[in-house]
Amino acid sequence: MGRPPCCNESGVKKGPWTPEEDEKLMDYISKHGRGTWRTLPMHAGLNRCGKSCRLRWENYLRPDIKRGRFTEEEEQLIINLHSVLGNKWAKIATHLPGRTDNEIKNYWNTNIRKKLLQMGIDPETHKQRTDFNHLVNLSQLLGMSNLSTSMSPWTNPLGLQADVTTQLAKLQLLQNMLQVMNNTNSLVNVGNPYLLGNQILNGTNTLQVEDPVLRCKECVKPASNHPCLSQTHSDSSHQNISIPGTEKENETATQEVIGYNQNIVTIQQNQAENILPALVASCPRTSTFSQMDNNYKAAQMSTFEAWEKFLLDDDETSGSHWKEILDLTSTSASPISW
DNA sequence: AAGCACACCAACCGCGTCCTC
DNA sequence: GGAGGACGCGGTTGGTGTGCT
Numbered sequence: 001m002g003r004p005p006c007c008n009e010s011g012v013k014k015g016p017w018t019p020e021e022d023e024k025l026m027d028y029i030s031k032h033g034r035g036t037w038r039t040l041p042m043h044a045g046l047n048r049c050g051k052s053c054r055l056r057w058e059n060y061l062r063p064d065i066k067r068g069r070f071t072e073e074e075e076q077l078i079i080n081l082h083s084v085l086g087n088k089w090a091k092i093a094t095h096l097p098g099r100t101d102n103e104i105k106n107y108w109n110t111n112i113r114k115k116l117l118q119m120g121i122d123p124e125t126h127k128q129r130t131d132f133n134h135l136v137n138l139s140q141l142l143g144m145s146n147l148s149t150s151m152s153p154w155t156n157p158l159g160l161q162a163d164v165t166t167q168l169a170k171l172q173l174l175q176n177m178l179q180v181m182n183n184t185n186s187l188v189n190v191g192n193p194y195l196l197g198n199q200i201l202n203g204t205n206t207l208q209v210e211d212p213v214l215r216c217k218e219c220v221k222p223a224s225n226h227p228c229l230s231q232t233h234s235d236s237s238h239q240n241i242s243i244p245g246t247e248k249e250n251e252t253a254t255q256e257v258i259g260y261n262q263n264i265v266t267i268q269q270n271q272a273e274n275i276l277p278a279l280v281a282s283c284p285r286t287s288t289f290s291q292m293d294n295n296y297k298a299a300q301m302s303t304f305e306a307w308e309k310f311l312l313d314d315d316e317t318s319g320s321h322w323k324e325i326l327d328l329t330s331t332s333a334s335p336i337s338w
Numbered sequence: 339a340a341g342c343a344c345a346c347c348a349a350c351c352g353c354g355t356c357c358t359c
Numbered sequence: 360g361g362a363g364g365a366c367g368c369g370g371t372t373g374g375t376g377t378g379c380t
Contacts, residue, residue, distance in 0.1 A: 014350075016374080038365065054366080055349065090368055105369070106347050 013047045017056055021046060025053055026061050059102045066098025070107055078104060079112060083126040 017025075028044035034057070035043075037050035046053060059065075070078070074096055081092045089101035089108075096104065108123075116123040 016348075036365080051351095051366080052349075058367095059348070087369065101368075102348075109370095110346055 011047070012041075012049050012052075014049075014052070017060075021048065022056070022061060025057060029057060029061075055102075059100045062100075064098055065100065070099075070111075074099070075107075075112060078108065079116075079126075082108065082112075082123075086124075 013021075024044050024046055028040065032043070034040070037054045039050070040046075040053050041048045041050055044053070048056075077095060078092060081095060085091050087105075089105045093099055093101040093104050113123045116126075120128055122128070
C-alpha cells in the first residue's frame with residue numbers, strides 16, 4: 001500500500017492566492033522549512049492542495065526570486081540553452097539564478113518565441129524556417145518603407161526621421177530576402193541571425209559566421225542532430241562527449257553553451273556599435289559564394305545590382321527597383337511565388 | 339468613455355518519474 | 360516486485376492589465 005492520497009479532498013480552495021494565505025505559507029515555511037507538501041497545508045492552516053502550495057512558494061513567494069524584466073544577457077542565455085535543452089524549463093532555470101521555470105517558460109512563449117518567428121527562425125529547431133509564412137512581414141515592411149517616405153518627421157510614430165525609418169525598413173526587408181535566398185539555395189550559410197554580432201567581417205571583408213547553436217568542436221556539426229552528442233564517438237577525438245538524456249550530458253552541454261554564450265557576449269562587446277541584429281553582410285559581393293553554380297551567380301549578381309540601385313535611390317522611383325528585386329528574388333529563389 | 343483585442347503571467351491540469359509501503 | 364501516492368515538470372488556461380479604435 002502506498003501513501004495516502006493528496007488533493008483528493010473536495011472543498012480545497014483554488015484560484016488566486018490572497019495576501020493572508022501567502023502570509024500563512026511564508027510564516028510556516030520560515031519556521032518549519034518546506035517539509036512535505038502533502039501535509040504542509042494542514043499544518044499551516046491552509047485550505048489548499050499541497051501541490052498548489054508548492055507552486056505558490058516556488059514561483060512567487062520564495063525569497064530568492066528575482067523580479068523585473070529579463071536582461072539581454074538572460075534572454076540570450078535562455079535562447080542558447082533552449083537550443084540545446086529544448087523545453088526543459090526547469091533545467092534552463094537552474095542556470096538563471098532567481099528565475100523560475102514558470103517565469104522563463106512564460107517569457108519564452110510571450111516574447112522570445114515571437115521574436116524568433118518574426119526573424120524567420122523556427123523556435124523549436126533554432127534553424128531558419130523552411131516555410132515562407134514569415135514573408136508576410138515583407139509586405140508590412142514594404143508598406144512601412146513606402147509610408148514613412150511620405151510622412152513628415154513630425155508625424156512619424158517612432159519619432160524618427162522619415163528617411164531613417166525608411167532605411168531601417170529597407171534593411172530589414174533586405175535581410176529577410178537574403179535569408180530566403182540562403183534558405184532556398186543552401187549556398188551561403190549566414191547562421192542564425194538572431195544573435196547580435198553573429199556575423200563578423202574579417203580583414204579581407206569576407207563574411208564569416210558565428211553560429212549560436214552548440215557545435216561539435218571537431219567536425220563543427222550542430223550538437224542537436226549530431227552523433228557526437230547522440231552517442232560517444234569511436235573516434236578518440238570525440239571521446240569526452242557524453243550521451244544525451246543523462247544529467248551528465250546536460251551539464252556538459254549547458255556548460256559548453258554558457259562558455260559559448262560568453263564568447264558571444266565578448267563579440268557583442270567588441271561590436272558595441274552594431275545596433276541592428278544581424279542584418280545583411282555589409283558587402284554582399286564579397287561574401288563567400290564558392291559553391292555557386294554559374295547560373296545562380298549571374299542571378300545573384302543581378303539581384304545585388306538591383307539592391308545597390310535600390311539602396312542608393314532615395315526618391316519615389318525606387319518603387320520600380322522593388323519590383324525588379326522581387327522579380328529577381330522570385331526567379332533565383334525558385335520556390336517563392338509572389 | 340465604452341468596447342474590443344492583445345499581452346502578460348499566475349495558477350491549474352495532466353503526465354512521467356520517483357518513492358514508499 | 361508491484362501497487363499506488365507524492366513530487367516535479369511542461370503544457371495550457373483564464374483573469375487582469377493595457378493599448379487601440
